[in-house]
Amino acid sequence: IVGGWETTINYFPHQISLQIGTRHACGGAIVAPTLVLTAAHCVLEYHRPEQYVIRAGSSEWSTGGSYIHIRRIIPHSQFQEPTPMNNDIALIQLATPLVYSENIQPIALATKQDKIAFASQLFVSGWGSKTLTQIQPEKRLRYTALKQQDQTQCKHNYQGAGTVTPTMLCAGSPFGGRDSCQGDSGGPLITSVNGQLKLFGIVSWGLGCAHALYPGVYTRVTEYTDWLAETLNELN
Numbered sequence: 001i002v003g004g005w006e007t008t009i010n011y012f013p014h015q016i017s018l019q020i021g022t023r024h025a026c027g028g029a030i031v032a033p034t035l036v037l038t039a040a041h042c043v044l045e046y047h048r049p050e051q052y053v054i055r056a057g058s059s060e061w062s063t064g065g066s067y068i069h070i071r072r073i074i075p076h077s078q079f080q081e082p083t084p085m086n087n088d089i090a091l092i093q094l095a096t097p098l099v100y101s102e103n104i105q106p107i108a109l110a111t112k113q114d115k116i117a118f119a120s121q122l123f124v125s126g127w128g129s130k131t132l133t134q135i136q137p138e139k140r141l142r143y144t145a146l147k148q149q150d151q152t153q154c155k156h157n158y159q160g161a162g163t164v165t166p167t168m169l170c171a172g173s174p175f176g177g178r179d180s181c182q183g184d185s186g187g188p189l190i191t192s193v194n195g196q197l198k199l200f201g202i203v204s205w206g207l208g209c210a211h212a213l214y215p216g217v218y219t220r221v222t223e224y225t226d227w228l229a230e231t232l233n234e235l236n
């Protein structure tokens with residue numbers, strides 16, 4: 001997270017750290033006791049579930065909370081089709097159910113009927129880099145406040161650097177300086193709709209971090225309601 005603030009997990013109790021061995025790899029969001037949403041590009045390095053674990057319920061990615069193994073990973077079958085980074089979403093089934101508490105809670109999924117009100121604040125959280133050159137993740141969870149950016153403008157700015165599709169959304173700040181960054185991938189972008197916090201985005205990609213012309217690009221969760229329902233059916 002660039003241009004944000006340290007926080008504690010009770011303010012973002014849906015946030016998890018997805019780990020490979022003992023290394024923080026990505027963020028993710030709890031959506032049910034045994035289900036976590038993340039980015040497909042986070043689970044492509046290895047696809048065997050035994051190689052991943054998640055940590056939930058801790059402000060520090062490396063210690064505390066609940067450390068839970070993974071039963072199944074289901075990346076979107078059309079990831080990178082027809083353009084790079086499209087359909088950057090994956091469902092993770094946990095080996096054992098999470099026990100909800102002040103620090104472990106699911107986040108509601110936004111659906112097509114949910115609209116991001118004009119000028120509303122979006123919050124993104126994670127243990128990712130504070131600067132472009134940082135290699136190690138942050139020890140403690142951070143967040144920042146963003147605004148949704150105009151889709152046409154965002155798509156236009158990215159011409160030549162990447163394809164912004166209708167299943168993606170752009171969020172940033174008009175003058176730059178605030179963004180998700182490396183290590184935040186897979187993590188949640190949330191906002192409140194009629195007083196309820198909902199998941200609208202999954203950290204996916206961007207050109208660098210916190211550049212005014214290149215806002216962060218997020219998987220548009222409202223486009224995946226059907227995919228999620230079908231995928232959940234497969235699990236049962």
Ligand code: 4AZ
Binds near residue numbers: 183184185205207216
């Ligand atoms: C990354 O490399 C990454 N500024 C995550 C988010 C953004 C850029 C890169 C968005 O994981």
